[in-house]
Amino acid sequence: MLNLRGVTKRYAEGAGFRDVLAGADLQLERGALGALVGKSGAGKSTLLNLISGIDQPDGGEVVVDGTHLEKLSERDRTLFRRQHLGFIFQFYNLVPTLTVEENVRFLLDLNGVAAPQARDRAHALLEEVGLADRAAAFPDRLSGGEQQRVAIARALAHEPSLVLADEPTGDLDGDTGLVILDLLERMTRARGRTLLMVTHDESTLNRADVVFRLASGEVTAERRTPGR
Ligand SMILES: Nc1ncnc2c1ncn2[C@@H]1O[C@H](COP(=O)(O)OP(=O)(O)OP(=O)(O)O)[C@@H](O)[C@H]1O
Ligand SMILES: [Mg+2]
Numbered sequence: 001m002l003n004l005r006g007v008t009k010r011y012a013e014g015a016g017f018r019d020v021l022a023g024a025d026l027q028l029e030r031g032a033l034g035a036l037v038g039k040s041g042a043g044k045s046t047l048l049n050l051i052s053g054i055d056q057p058d059g060g061e062v063v064v065d066g067t068h069l070e071k072l073s074e075r076d077r078t079l080f081r082r083q084h085l086g087f088i089f090q091f092y093n094l095v096p097t098l099t100v101e102e103n104v105r106f107l108l109d110l111n112g113v114a115a116p117q118a119r120d121r122a123h124a125l126l127e128e129v130g131l132a133d134r135a136a137a138f139p140d141r142l143s144g145g146e147q148q149r150v151a152i153a154r155a156l157a158h159e160p161s162l163v164l165a166d167e168p169t170g171d172l173d174g175d176t177g178l179v180i181l182d183l184l185e186r187m188t189r190a191r192g193r194t195l196l197m198v199t200h201d202e203s204t205l206n207r208a209d210v211v212f213r214l215a216s217g218e219v220t221a222e223r224r225t226p227g228r
Contacts, residue, residue, distance in 0.1 A: 001162055001194040002028040002051065004219075007060035009046055020046050022217030023060070028210065030161075031192045033185065035205050038214035044198045047214065048164050051196070052085055053077035065161050082107055086155035088165040088184070092147040094139040094154070100126065101135040104153045111158055125153035129183060145176035149183065156187055163188050165197040169204075178203065 009021040020043040028034045038044050049055040050062055053069045062069045065084060069077055094103045101122050108118040126132045129149040131142075139147055148168060155163055168184065169177030181204060188195040197204060205211055211222045 001030040001032075001065055002026065002034075002196065003061070003063040004047075004051070005061045005063075007047075007050060007057045007062060008217075009043070009050065009055075009057050019217055021050075021057070024214070024217065024219045026212055026219050026221070028194060028196060030194055031189060032194055032209040033189045033207060034194075034196045034210050034212055035208035036196060036198045036212045036214060037200065037205070042214045043217065044214055045166055047219075048166055048196070048198065051162075052087065052164055053081050082111055083158065084161050086158070086160035086163040088148070088151050088155045088163070088168045090167040090170040092139070092144070092151045092171075094147055094150055096139055098138075099135065100131065100137050100139065100142070100150050103139065103150055104157055106154060107158045113158075121157060122153070125157060126150075128187065129153050144172055145180060148172065148180050152180070152183060152187060156193075161194065163193060163195045165195065165199075167198050167200070169199070169201055177201065181207070 004024055004026040007021050007024040010017040010019045024047065036044050036047065050057050051064065057070060067080060069080065072080060095106065098106065104122040104125055105118045108121060123132065123135065126135055129152055131146060131149055134142065134146070139150065142150065165184065169180050172180060184195065185207060208224055211224060213220050213222070
């Protein structure tokens with residue numbers, strides 16, 4: 001599903017450069033749960049941005065579900081992202097001026113899905129994350145855990161083949177974080193979707209099929225026995 005080979009990324013700093021990724025390799029099979037760990041500043045978010053096509057590598061290959069992102073134009077990368085990828089962020093990133101239902105439908109509307117279907121799909125997902133009765137509310141009326149449940153529904157609305165999550169439980173207390181983690185796992189891996197998650201959380205590492213450690217710009221993979 002995901003194949004990174006020799007990915008390099010550097011940022012200009014002062015008169016020189018900072019090499020954030022120095023030949024990173026990463027392979028994740030379809031339907032697997034991958035956890036990405038590393039110190040603050042190691043380049044985890046940078047790596048996710050390259051996988052999502054928001055940013056481009058300086059060198060190497062980023063192949064998502066058979067598509068070479070580094071060979072696409074910016075416009076095609078944007079279209080690819082909208083159709084094939086789902087994102088969940090630490091701070092939910094819901095659109096504050098849209099209702100819960102409108103947030104969940106956002107990509108469906110953008111992708112040209114007919115309104116009745118988009119509405120039904122949004123409601124089915126909200127049902128699944130336990131927020132069917134909050135469809136008309138605005139995000140600022142919801143708790144952190146509820147906002148993250150909406151964000152999960154939004155990330156999955158267009159049936160992405162790969163879901164990327166950047167510390168999705170980082171802003172939540174331990175119990176709420178576990179609920180979110182269970183939900184994410186149930187709605188992704190349990191249905192054959194691939195999930196790559198940046199995390200520091202032990203319970204996530206224990207559930208992962210593979211733990212990727214990012215240090216000094218390189219990734220090392222450690223296979224785990226799935227199912228704890
Ligand atoms: N657009 C940018 N321009 C310059 N430097 C950047 C840019 N984006 C990131 N960096 C630098 O790249 C390094 C990696 O940043 P990144 O955000 O990927 O780290 P991270 O592993 O996600 O850290 P954290 O755990 O704190 O979120 C940092 O040193 C950061 O300052
Ligand atoms: Mg980060």
